Amino acid sequence: MLATTASATAATRLQRILKEHGIASQIIGTPAVLSAGGCSYSLRFFDTEKRQDVLRLAASHGIRIRALWKETDDPDMPYVKIYG
């Protein structure tokens, strides 16, 4: 699962808040296919069950998540939007 954010600062801030709540993530550059507005950073999560926790924690700290994407094995549709 990928959460696209507005910036490096937003991604880093969200990663640290999530870590405090036991949710591990990795910062990556947002894949070009998902960055409609140009460059940004995303967080990759391995535990998709935490989706609601991620959205709740981001909202409670005023961090804008642009969209959540599910990663698939389908080369024609590698990402499916699940929020945003």
Add this chain to the structure above:
Amino acid sequence: MIYLDNAATTYPKPYSVYKAMEYAATFAGGNPGRTSGKMSLEAMKLIYTCRERLAALFHIRDPSRIVFTQNATHALNLGLFGLLSPGDTLLTSVLEHNSVLRPAEALRKIGVYVRLLPADIKGGISPEALRSYLSPPPKLVVLTHASNVTGIINDMEAIGALVHGVGSLFMVDAAQTAGCVPIDVEKMHIDLLAFPGHKGLLGPTGTGGLYVREGIDIKPLILGGTGTNSKDLSQPEDFPERLESGTLNTIGLAGLSAGVAYIEKHGVATIYQKEHDIAGMLLRQLCHIEGVTPVGSGDNRAGVVCVRLSKADYILTAECLSKDFGIITRGGFHCAPLAHKAMGTETTGALRFSVGPFTTMKDVTTAAAALKIIISKKASLP
């Protein structure tokens, strides 16, 4: 060498600051916030850690509201030019540094009304005097937390409450207090906090920042690349990128972060008490020298001690202290012409000693003794 010019920039820095900068130069050489390579991500991490530490120190809820600048002057300019337009009113004081007075003068020339609060007899700002300047409410009030000439710390909780009470925005110049005097942006009702990284925060030169409270609309001074929304030709709205175009000073900010960590470890209240006690002792010793009188009075002071010399030239005395005794001070006008005018030293200037976290009682005793020798030699000359 005895370094007593910490109000200009602190020296030395904690050893951890030099090590952090070496680490950043070696292992975080990528561009922060521009790519996702390992070194770029490490640079991002170092910079965000610096924001987090500063936010904790100043009681700021959201670290992304801290914008990094080159120094406090840059931060103050960003606040002043970013908020004020022709027809607005700015209230500031005669105790301000030229980092406020010169932008204020430039703003006055384009139609901003500028009002100046007087200093009180001690060399600070009286909340009572401020009250009468708040009607009608100015758009922005900019005041120094502590004068770089008198060293007197203003009561920002009382002042901030008055400013917010009339609905004005409140920007504080923390050039002499950030890192060495406790600051709480909530308790002090601070909307914008401008701070240097290289003074009390113990970072390297070329670092500083501006805290901007959520909900305040501020125009950027510099537009450009932020590593975000690259296809959009408009400046992004998100903080801090909105006000941080161009590549940040990773190495400097890594050093600043280590400086703030040092302050966290030792405690800002402890550092304040130590500097306050040493500056107080220095002041008492200086005032025992014939022909030396303090500029500004009162116990609530930062580590700045400025004195008038009735029998010696300030610049030459500072030079003599440096050359003959290895003691670094600063003589002159300290880029605060109206503060000197208010304190009656506008024609001569004054001699400033400023202590830091590594200054000892022995250092200031040696400095006072050296000044006494210089003055007695001058007095004995024909």
